[in-house]
């Protein structure tokens with residue numbers, strides 16, 4: 437029998453092998469990430485594993501896919517449920533991007549800390565919004581919806597096997613093999629020829645719309661390894677002649693704790709694709725639909741910490757706008773140094789980040805009674821705090837990644853009122869709850885605090 441987490445790990449591995457064959461620069465990225473991680477581990481020892489064991493970090497990937505309709509998203513949810521991955525978070529990229537990115541997104545990922553430790557594979561999944569009149573007029577909307585309704589992204593056999601894995605929480609070896617083969621195949625780049633005129637019609641609105649609704653299949657568009665020093669990785673990739681986008685998205689490099697997520701990417705090469713012209717002629721074309729991305733993960737922030745993060749980004753924007761000659765990274769670092777706590781203890785004390793609390797092995801064993809507040813317990817060395825790693829995404833970074841890999845701006849009519857989508861709408865459309873990431877981190881933290889209270893025989897909640 438192959439359990440769900442094994443299916444998840446195998447799926448991530450095979451997807452990685454497939455993507456490496458299809459996009460060779462990805463293999464370079466994985467090699468360089470491994471070199472960087474090895475160097476960080478040698479230089480920092482156990483500290484390098486503070487946000488996850490090296491085996492987890494080495495295997496860690498996130499992928500991204502894009503689909504066209506709620507029905508397709510529902511099917512994606514069935515496939516990922518087979519792998520123990522559930523929709524977490526709602527991202528509205530339409531609002532986060534300046535150019536035309538007509539999608540809303542969620543991320544499928546494991547939610548329990550044990551499952552995350554086994555294999556944290558996650559997939560950022562976007563769905564097209566044809567009902568948004570800022571991008572699509574009534575005629576194009578209806579042509580698009582008809583086109584999408586007429587395609588099949590996932591064969592019924594794959595979905596049946598997925599449902600079985602989700603219900604039984606495992607699959608017999610032969611079925612597991614079949615499931616994995618069909619699942620990986622569903623995310624390969626299809627050799628089917630592309631209707632050139634239709635693709636170009638959508639491309640004028642948005643390259644993302646064309647990528648999703650201009651073809652009869654979906655594909656994984658990047659697969660992102662995790663690296664322990666993204667600044668070093670950026671330098672090494674550049675030295676190897678791979679042209680990276682000009683920024684690292686997210687928090688700046690600085691001496692204090694890493695929070696949330698830092699990401700950077702490179703544009704993939706145009707790949708040859710068979711195309712059909714309106715008069716039925718086969719021509720060869722090329723599409724740039726895939727790219728490379730890498731990320732470094734930091735500590736999960738609380739809602740309050742996240743509000744601070746968003747506020748600081750706003751300050752950086754403002755200062756960068758006022759001082760166009762100054763280097764943005766430089767501005768960002770100065771803002772961070774001024775406003776972001778310089779150590780984990782302060783992040784915890786101010787309620788800005790999430791931690792798992794555990795009993796210290798060297799706590800007093802002389803029969804003395806422990807204090808009853810968490811801060812005292814920490815101070816007197818009864819317990820210690822381990823940071824909880826951020827497992828999710830950032831809408832603004834995601835929009836930056838989308839945008840930096842598009843050729844044109846596309847078009848959007850901001851005079852029109854946008855169609856409204858939110859987490860509740862998405863839950864309804866997929867037919868399962870889209871989970872709140874903040875609530876998940878909070879539960880994990882509270883659970884650890886509850887356990888400490890229990891182990892130390894303290895009654896009532898810890899203050």
Ligand code: OOG
Nearest residue numbers: 500560829833834837838
């Ligand atoms: C997704 C872009 C966002 C991330 O890591 O933030 C993303 C896409 O291009 O489909 O992958």
Ligand code: NI
Nearest residue numbers: 500560660729
């Ligand atoms: Ni990504």
